[in-house]
Amino acid sequence: MVPTTQREAESCTRTIIVMHGFAVRLTGDEARRMSSFPGVTRVHEDRKFYLQMTRSPGFMGLDPHHGAWNETDFGDGVIIGLIDGGIWPESASFSDHGLGPVRSTWRGKCVDAADFNATLCNRKLVGARAFDVSQSASGMSYGTVPSPRDKDGHGTHVASTAAGAAVPDAGMFMFSRVERRGAWRPRRGSPCTTHAASRTARQRTSSRRWTPR
Incomplete structure (x- = not known):
């Protein structure tokens, strides 16, 4: 759970095998704030990538x-x-x-x-x-x-x-x-x-x- 001044953001999922982290819905401002929290290494935005296949x-x-x-x-x-x-x-x-x-x-x-x-x-x-x-x-x-x-x-x-x-x-x-x-x-x-x-x-x-x- 990520506390903010207006609401709490609910975690969608957590990962512990390849890396320790979790997915959560945040606004841009909330994501920037979280990136400065102690213990947070990095915040990545979930983006859509298109698969490619040649040779x-x-x-x-x-x-x-x-x-x-x-x-x-x-x-x-x-x-x-x-x-x-x-x-x-x-x-x-x-x-x-x-x-x-x-x-x-x-x-x-x-x-x-x-x-x-x-x-x-x-x-x-x-x-x-x-x-x-x-x-x-x-x-x-x-x-x-x-x-x-x-x-x-x-x-x-x-x-x-x-x-x-x-x-x-x-x-x-x-x-x-x-x-x-x-x-x-x-x-x-x-x-x-x-x-x-x-x-x-x-x-x-x-x-x-x-x-x-």
Whole structure:
């Protein structure tokens, strides 16, 4: 609770894992006052950003013949947690063909929502949840159980780049055909890694060896 001369601002949510903080609705003057309080490191305004997606493997400097892919057995046994715009589980990038069981220490889960069935998760996509605290505070709540379903393709693109299944017909420069919508055709990611997606989405790696062309 943040006391002011006129009212008390109610906290929308609190964070303690990545950083200690909370979200609250304030006027510009109140935010400036809070930034000067003892113990307050910084005050950030919640802003809307637009997702972009072009040539991610090249941008990240991924090399199919040397580097992290080869040195880590293509991510075998790794679970990657992704916080993005959601995920399109039907994409072939998230097929669990050839994968072993999910490790017993995994505690994540998939949720049922209006357009997302928890059974869509598998041994590749091991978790999918959605969080809409910021949207609720802005008056733009889903109105039902928040869905981890990808709406614009960005979360799916990022997830498949990070830990997607191997692409059989990938061409030069590590790029393959994609469709600009929620479902993306498989790209060269980390085929041995598992995903867990939060929408804000998660995923896992495959236990199958893969040799890039």
